Amino acid sequence: MLNARLQALPREARDTLFLLAVIGLILLPQVPNLPWWCSTLAAIVLLWRGTLAVQSAPLPGKGWRIALLALTIAATYITHRTLLGRDAGVTLVVILLALKTLELRARRDAFVVFFLGFFTMLTNFFYSQSLLTAFAMLLALLGLLTALVNAHMPVGRPPLTQAARTAGWMALMGAPIMLVLFLLFPRMAPLWGTPSDAMAGRTGLSNTMRVGTITELALDDGIAARIRFDGGRVPPRTTLYFRGPVLSQFDGREWTAAPRFQRAAAPPNLRVRGPATGYEVTLEPTNRPWVLTLDATPARPDLPGYELSATPELQWVANRPISDLVRYRAESFTQFESGPVRRTTALQSYVALPPGSNPRTVALAAEMRADPALAGAATPALVQHVLQRLRTGGYSYTLEPGLYGDETADEFWFDRKAGFCEHIASAFVVLMRALDIPARIVAGFQGGEINGIDNFWVLRNSDAHAWAEVWQEGVGWVRVDPTGAISPDRVGQFRRLAPQPGLIAGAIGAMNPTLSQNLRAAWEAVNNGWNQWVLNYTQSRQMDLLKTLGFEAPSLQDLALVLLALLVVASLGGAAWTLWERSQHDPWLRLLGQARARLRQAGIELPEGASPRQMAERLAERFDGGAEPARQWLLRLEAQRYARAPAEALPALRREFRRLAWPR
Incomplete structure (x- = not known):
């Protein structure tokens, strides 16, 4: 029914609707990144233009277009406080593309829309370079090419399928060139970054920890990193702590990192033992400089394009935010100690608490110190006493703890007795400091899961975790995870609290949980392949490719020479193909065409289908026997083609x- 209606439309209306549908496909992935008014206005304009095309109604006048343009420029400035930059620029490009359809009258206007559409299509990759985005933009590319080919067939009513076949062949013919440029064109840093961090209210890694302000934590099941352990040997799961920021300053509600000068006063003094664990990390963009490593990593990870340095708290950081997908190698030791082995003045900042904060927790610490069973007890005994309190005191791990007040540690220990890892770690460290034991919070990731299809270890944002480190005389900093005392499953066996599945995923999971898990693993494995082979094709991998071609110490100059050589070979191949194709054409017809051109120069106009005999007769009439050699040649040309024995x-x-x- 719909197809019959489309067939009944005039060609101009049909082509316009097709182009509007392609523009809609280009803009659809941008909706989450655009201001709501921009998406709404673009949709209204496209629907309006489609209605005008179906009704064959006149397009809006110049006044309407100028008013809409002024309105969108003002709205863009109000929204972004600028007309420059990535976000404001993309907003303007999107709305200009939509508005340009309102003056789509001639082929010239259509070509402007086509090429503006190609540019807008590229802006999708400013925000996401995922496999889904690439697939959607491939469809959009084929759609735009189809519309472009169709515009070059102005006569009649050619079916869109014919233009689509031509567009498909064009894309296939361009694929080898695209592949060569992808492999050999010099890799450069991206010209844009990822959006600012917006992890509040969701699981994920952050550089601060504000306790008690989030009433309900939403699990973000997005992938944070993928790890391939050397030989497939995964360390024991209880040792899988991936280190992030270390938070040691507390103002009563918020934990932050210590100032640089304060951290510099406490050297790391890392001491490792046991076997090393080698692995490769594929880290998703974070817009943070943190380089995720397994605790603890003494040697600098191999991350091309970045300068890395280690903080005194054993965290590796890059010289700039990681705004694109990166891959690096590292070597870690799960058995380690760090920090001073004797108490120094540099440790005093790790026992500091805001004056007057959490008085009941401070009183609890005083009771413990006064307890004869704990009198003179060393740090390990005090830590075990607090962990035992967590195990047996009715405390619980939950993602819906409710809103805490100002005294977060007091509320956790005595009132609510419930929270997620940040509440537990914060309350534990506050109590340790009240006991005059240096303590700090470490944020990072803990755990993960194996993808059975590609055998990568997967860390999700829902694996973000906070644990504690306490200082022990003669040993140094020691990891303590108080969440494990309340919920061992959170640390040991990895039976995670799962996010609510979507409608389709929930239906599949209800019918067949194994199928749902397998589909998810397969999709993530495909995405991982896209990340490994496409998004993470870096300059170092280009150099590795040149090494396989025989270059001992490849450089960018070698890369340019190889690319130039391939371009020369491709050009020569194209020239050879052209010569071969010309030789395959009918040489008799080509010679007849050359003769027709000579006669045209002599003022004799002939139809395209004129035979050599007709040409000879016209030649004799025009020159009255004065061009007999040319006439005889034309007759012999006809005989060569049609005589039984030329x-x-x-x-x-x-x-x-x-x-x-030839006569003139």
Whole structure:
């Protein structure tokens, strides 16, 4: 029914609707990144233009277009406080593309829309370079090419399928060139970054920890990193702590990192033992400089394009935010100690608490110190006493703890007795400091899961975790995870609290949980392949490719030479193909066309289908027997084609044609 209606439309209306549908496909992935008014206005304009096309109604006047343009420029400035930059620029490009359809009258306007559409299509990759985005933009590319080919067929009503086949062949013919440029064109840093961090209220890694302000934590199941352990040997799961920021300053509600000068006063003094664990990390963009590593990593990870340095708290950081997908190697030791082994003045900042904060927790610490069973107890005994309190005191791990007040540690220990890892770690460290034990919070990731299809270890944002480190005389900093005392499953066996599935995923999971898990693993494995082979094709991998081609110490100059050599070979191949294709055309018809051109120069106009005999007759009429050699040559050309036994070969006629004096 719909197809019949489309067939009944005039060609101009049909082509316009098709182009509007392609523009809608280009803009659809941008909706989450655009201001709401921009998406709404673009949709209204496209629907309006489609209605005008179906009704064959006149387009809006110049005044309407100028008013809409002024309105969108003002709205863009109000929204972004600028007309420059990525976000404001994309907003303007999107709305200009939509508005340009309102003056889509001639082929010239259509070509402007086509090429503006190609540019807008590229802006999708400013925000996401995922496999889904690439697939959607491939469809959009084929759609725009189809519309472009269709615009070059102005006569009649050619079906869109014919233009689509031509567009598909164009894309296939361009694919080898695209592949060569992808492999050999010098890799450069991206010209844009990812959006600012917006992890509040969701699981994920952050550089601060504000306790008690989030009433309900939403699990973000997005992938944060993928790890391939050397030989497939995954360390024991209880040792899988991936280190992020270390938070040691507390103002009563918020934990932050210590100032640089304060951290510099406490050297790391890392001491490792046991076997090393080698692995490769594929880290998703974070817009943070943190380089995720397994605790603890003494040697600098191998991350091309970045300068890395280690903080005194054993965290590796890059010289700039990681705004694109990166891959790096590292080597870690899960058995380690760090920090001073004797108490120094540098440790005093790790026992500091805001004056008057959490008085009941401070009183609890005083009771413990006064307890005869704990009198003079060392740090390990005090830590175990607090962990035992967590195990047996009715405390619980939950993602819906409710809103805490100002005294977060007091509320956790005595009132609510419930929270997620940040509440537990914060309350634990506050109590340790009240006991005059240096303590700090470490944020990072803990755990993960194996993808059975590609055998990568997967860390999700829902694996973000906070744990504690306490200082112990003669040992240094020691990891303590108080969440494990309340919920061992959160640390040991990895039976995670799962986010609510979507409608389709929930239906599949209800019918067949194994199928749902397998589909998810397969999709993530495909995405991982896209990340490994496409998004993470870096300059170092280009150099590795040149090494396989025989270059011992490849450089960018070698890369340019290889690319230039391939371009020369491709050009010569194209020239050879052109010569071969010309030789495959009918040489007799080509010679007849050359003769027709000579007659045209002599003022004799002939139809395209004129035979050599007709040409000879017109030649005799025009020059009254004065062009007999040319006339005889035309007759012999006809005989060469149609006589049963041609007297002359075509090469002889071609040579005679060059020597023949044609009348003028």
